[in-house]
Amino acid sequence: MYKSFKQHWLPLGGLFTILSLFLLPVAAATMVIDRVVAEVNGEIITLSELEEEMAAIGEDHLREVPARERPQARQEVRNQILSGMIDQILVEQQANRRGIFVGDREVEAAMTQIMEDNRLSKEELVRELAKGGTTLEQYRQTLRAQILQSRLLNIEVRERIVIPESRMRSYYEEHYADGGQTQGYHLLQMGFTWNSGDDQARETARQRAIEAREQVLAGSSFRQLARELSDLPSATAGGDLGVFEQDEMTGELQQPILALTPGELTPIMEIGGAYQFFKLLAGGGVARPYADMREEIRETLYQQALEKRFDQWVHSLREDAYIRVMLNEF
Structure with missing residues (x-):
């Protein structure tokens, strides 16, 4: 499903x-x-x-x-x-x-x-x-x-949630300046699954992955699309997998991830019964300018504030x- x-x-x-x-x-x-x-x-x-x-x-x-x-x-x-x-x-x-x-x-x-x-x-x-x-x-x-x-x-x-510019700049300095967190690789993930043995569903999953990747390349928010479309558990966090050191990544991921510069997407790969692709936010010793990261940072901080405010509201x-x-x- x-x-x-x-x-x-x-x-x-x-x-x-x-x-x-x-x-x-x-x-x-x-x-x-x-x-x-x-x-x-x-x-x-x-x-x-x-x-x-x-x-x-x-x-x-x-x-x-x-x-x-x-x-x-x-x-x-x-x-x-x-x-x-x-x-x-x-x-x-x-x-x-x-x-x-x-x-x-x-x-x-x-x-x-x-x-x-x-x-x-x-x-x-x-x-x-x-x-x-x-x-x-x-x-x-x-x-x-x-x-x-x-x-x-x-x-x-x-x-009721407002993210000040000063908070976004502080977050950038802490997490992304000078190449990011301890030279690690900050990744976003999107994936589309199918029922084993169902060739038609498998092709549908592949087409969904292609269309989602094209939407990201056209300027749509990766995080928003991941929440709406991805079938993987990371979808609830907007596809955010966090930061990985090079030796923490599986062999099938290392080569395509290491070939990226921050902001780029991997090709679509078949991994673990899903067609997946990834976005490198920061890492490898390369820092993206604040202007390029601003909307990603705003969305990250907004989701953090939303979850906190939501918990308070339900309480x-x-x-x-x-x-x-x-x-x-x-």
Whole structure:
């Protein structure tokens, strides 16, 4: 499933877990048995809803965990997902208080744009969603929630963030002047995956990579495109991988990265089941002028400030709310 089908609109982790409003059958019985695991200002979250989110999100994170550590890790993931579901309800309640709503036309327009970005027909979208156990109606509800959240955050958080020029210059001097951090290589990453054995999906992933790289070359923000289009975990950070020393890079990356000067892109490479390309922000003893780095730095500082302000805002919502968690009571 493409990342666009999951968290296409916003990059802020657990808050944007979407509630699935139906119950799971228990064993072979026809009668649904459910329990309340949390209450948020009178709204409840059921065990079946939590388990549905766990199946859709959490289980993927447990595959690499050793078997003996899996029970504890699974409980930690469940707690994190439940916390995100609580935050989701708080955000929706705040949007209702502010009179913010999302109409059907907006949802359909968003879905159409995502299909165009991924070069999918409606039938292909339905098939891709089904692979992840999601229906088209559930996906519409996901988009509606994400648009609502984005609109609310623009009012409550984003519009209040200002990055002073002096802060950007200080960041440049600290991180990029004289060739960057300890002569390391600061990299951005974008990647597009496919299901193993699906040649058509593989070709689609390659075309998506080509188109994304062309957009970057034409002047689009690498970080913004990575958040919107990339299928890799680094997408939530705008593709930012941080700084690597030369000997920390894999052999297949060293040659193309070392051939770059700051600001340039690698060719598209097939790595780890994904078509990927990278951007070198700084490194190799070469410093880019501040004017060339200004927008990259502003975006980095803006995301840092956004995450901090967002955490503070959600904390204030929790302080003013009645929240009861009953997950550990059974």
